Amino acid sequence: xxxxxxxPSASGSPGQSVTISCTGTSNDVGGSSSVxxxxxxxxxxxxLIIYEVTKRPSGVPDRFSGSKSGNTASLTVSGxxxxxxxxxxxxxxxxxxxxxxxxGTKLTVL
Amino acid sequence: QITLKESGPTLVKPTETxxxxxxxxxxxxxxxxVGVGWIRQPPGKAxxxxxxxxxxxxxxxxxxxxxxxxxxxxxxxxQVVLRMTNVDPADTGTYFCAHRGWENSGWFxxxxxxxxxxxxxxxxx
Numbered sequence: 001x002x003x004x005x006x007x008p009s010a011s012g013s014p015g016q017s018v019t020i021s022c023t024g025t026s027n028d029v030g031g032s033s034s035v036x037x038x039x040x041x042x043x044x045x046x047x048l049i050i051y052e053v054t055k056r057p058s059g060v061p062d063r064f065s066g067s068k069s070g071n072t073a074s075l076t077v078s079g080x081x082x083x084x085x086x087x088x089x090x091x092x093x094x095x096x097x098x099x100x101x102x103x104g105t106k107l108t109v110l
Numbered sequence: 111q112i113t114l115k116e117s118g119p120t121l122v123k124p125t126e127t128x129x130x131x132x133x134x135x136x137x138x139x140x141x142x143x144v145g146v147g148w149i150r151q152p153p154g155k156a157x158x159x160x161x162x163x164x165x166x167x168x169x170x171x172x173x174x175x176x177x178x179x180x181x182x183x184x185x186x187x188x189q190v191v192l193r194m195t196n197v198d199p200a201d202t203g204t205y206f207c208a209h210r211g212w213e214n215s216g217w218f219x220x221x222x223x224x225x226x227x228x229x230x231x232x233x234x235x
Binding site for chain 1: 147149156157158159162170171172173174206211219220221222223224225226227228
């Protein structure tokens with residue numbers, strides 16, 4: 001089991017859009033509809049923002065969207081706001097019925 | 111409202127066994143489909159999935175840690191317990207428990223929501 005690959009950092013100015021990638025294999029991201037994304041502010045517990053690749057829990061702004069192509073899932077944050085500055089983690093449910101997280105991406109709002 | 115809270119020692123010596131409890135409310139561990147996972151985060155580092163237990167006692171473990179982990183549940187106490195043997199300073203970090211995600215339709219999926227607040231565990235002599 002290897003961690004999913006995310007870029008260590010991403011950035012954008014307020015109002016802009018930014019996309020964070022999450023690359024795995026056919027055993028996890030590519031072979032699963034269960035890809036989720038979590039937002040974590042410093043000192044806080046992670047918060048679910050996307051599940052089942054594209055679904056958004058109630059209360060999560062529609063500025064957050066998810067997609068997947070092959071072995072790579074993506075999180076797009078549109079209309080960046082200052083409060084979006086946080087760490088973001090992807091997670092996939094593997095074909096072996098285990099979970100695997102990505103290495104995390106620190107999003108900076110310039 | 112579903113809540114989870116981790117408890118246990120905040121300081122453990124190397125080679126000892128770490129026992130953490132996750133006390134849950136707002137749901138029963140005996141309800142079909144329910145599950146609770148454990149995830150940890152070393153200081154300044156990424157999340158790492160550790161273990162998962164389902165309502166029917168099925169258990170899953172991170173393959174790289176499988177020999178050191180054991181997860182169990184006490185439905186009467188609304189608790190899920192994680193044991194990690196032979197701890198090392200590299201096991202220092204915040205340990206979270208989290209509820210198996212579900213939709214209002216009653217369908218349980220494979221994501222984590224919500225999470226507990228976490229407990230910081232330091233392994234040091």
